[in-house]
Amino acid sequence: MTISEAKAFFISMGCSAFHMCREEPRKYEQYKALGISASLEEQWMAESFLDTYDKVLSGQYAASLWCWHSACAALMSMLQSKDGYRKMLELTRFVASNEVDGNRVVVAETINGRRDTKFRDGLIYGAYDCGMVEEASAFAEIARWLAEHDREPVPNKNSWSIERVDEVRRKTDFIRRALNLGV
Numbered sequence: 001m002t003i004s005e006a007k008a009f010f011i012s013m014g015c016s017a018f019h020m021c022r023e024e025p026r027k028y029e030q031y032k033a034l035g036i037s038a039s040l041e042e043q044w045m046a047e048s049f050l051d052t053y054d055k056v057l058s059g060q061y062a063a064s065l066w067c068w069h070s071a072c073a074a075l076m077s078m079l080q081s082k083d084g085y086r087k088m089l090e091l092t093r094f095v096a097s098n099e100v101d102g103n104r105v106v107v108a109e110t111i112n113g114r115r116d117t118k119f120r121d122g123l124i125y126g127a128y129d130c131g132m133v134e135e136a137s138a139f140a141e142i143a144r145w146l147a148e149h150d151r152e153p154v155p156n157k158n159s160w161s162i163e164r165v166d167e168v169r170r171k172t173d174f175i176r177r178a179l180n181l182g183v
Helices: 003-012 017-023 025-033 038-057 065-079 082-098 104-112 123-129 133-148 162-178
Strands: none
Touching (some): 003 025, 065 104, 065 123, 123 162, 133 162
């Protein structure tokens, strides 16, 4: 495996050692044998984030915006970069204004974090923990808007439910109060 092949493998697995090991253990062993530094992996993560960010904003990834938004958010949680959170806020605004009914709730869940609030995951906590209170507040406003404006999708989308939308509203409000971001 060359460094170029290692980079492609790393990015194709979402920049995750866990996914590399689980999905292709033999290939992962070859990857590990190269001794790639954490700083090089971080550089590749940043490149992957910017590539996806650019493609979404330019319309190359017009379908399933929630999926690309989620991928960028996952990279951002590993990178923890102020500039990245600014870009993520821009991307989130774009996705919020272009995503279709039934998928808005998924974007809001990514903003809020998918785990219990004690884990402080998601874009609101990430921005807040980087000292970006205004951006954290903006993420919370977008999450609330997404939940309030998501409508029942066409029948073939079975992941949407009013209970899911209501849970996003409750969680967003809880996070806003907990971080004193206003309600």
